[in-house]
Amino acid sequence: RPYGTPSAPRQTIPSSIPAGAVVEVHGTTYDAPSSAVASQGTVSNPVFIRGVDYASRPKFTNSFGINGAYAIIENIHFGPANVTDGEFGFGMVEGAANHHVAVRSSEFSGNINRAGGAAFGTWQYGGNSTLEYIVLDNVYIHDIGNPNDTADQDAHGITLNGRVRNFWITHSEMARTSGDGIQINGGDGDTTRNNI
Numbered sequence: 001r002p003y004g005t006p007s008a009p010r011q012t013i014p015s016s017i018p019a020g021a022v023v024e025v026h027g028t029t030y031d032a033p034s035s036a037v038a039s040q041g042t043v044s045n046p047v048f049i050r051g052v053d054y055a056s057r058p059k060f061t062n063s064f065g066i067n068g069a070y071a072i073i074e075n076i077h078f079g080p081a082n083v084t085d086g087e088f089g090f091g092m093v094e095g096a097a098n099h100h101v102a103v104r105s106s107e108f109s110g111n112i113n114r115a116g117g118a119a120f121g122t123w124q125y126g127g128n129s130t131l132e133y134i135v136l137d138n139v140y141i142h143d144i145g146n147p148n149d150t151a152d153q154d155a156h157g158i159t160l161n162g163r164v165r166n167f168w169i170t171h172s173e174m175a176r177t178s179g180d181g182i183q184i185n186g187g188d189g190d191t192t193r194n195n196i
Helices: none
Strands: 022-025 037-040 047-051 063-074 089-092 099-109 118-120 131-144 158-160 164-170 173-177 182-184
Touching: 037 047, 089 099, 118 131, 158 164
Parallel strands: 022 047, 037 063, 047 063, 063 089, 063 099, 089 118, 099 131, 118 158, 131 164, 131 173, 158 182
Antiparallel strands: none
8 A cells, every 4th residue: 555544544654755745653652664764855845754743642662764855753752662672763874865854843762771862873984975954853852771870871862973964953852861962973083074
C-alpha cells in the first residue's frame, strides 16, 4: 500500500518519502525503521513525519534517522522500549544530500544505559561531506544514563561529531543526563569541523 488513508492506513513508515508527503503516525509506541528514512523533500515541498499533536505523540522505540533534505519531524517521542533497551534515539550522518532537517515539539528520553538522545555526524569522520542546517526546536531531552553512576557513561543529550555545520537548538530543555547536555567533538586533527 503506497499511500495510507484514515480508513486504510499503512503500518510502516516508507523507506523513501517523496517531496510534499506527510507521514502521520498514530498509536502509543512504534518500532521505527532501523535504517535511515530517505527524505526527498525540497525547499517548497518539505517532507513531514509527525504525530497528530504533542499530547498524543507516538513513541519511537528503535534508532531512527533521516538521510536527505527538507524534512520536518514533529510530535514524536524517541525513547526506549523498556528499562534495559539499548537501541533507540535519533541520528543523522554526513552526506552531500543531508541538510535542512528540523525536529520540533518532540521528546527524547532514555534509561540507565548509554543509549538515547540525538547524535549528529560521525565519530572520526574522514570525508569532505557535511551535515548542515539542522534545527532542534521545542524539544525535551531527559533521563539519559544514570547521573549517579561514578563511571563515565558518556550518555549525552545531544552529540555533534564529524562535519556538522549550522546547527541550532532553540526553546528546548535538557535534564538529568549522566554525560553532557551537549557534547561537541571536533574530531581527530580537525578542530574546525563544527560550526554551531
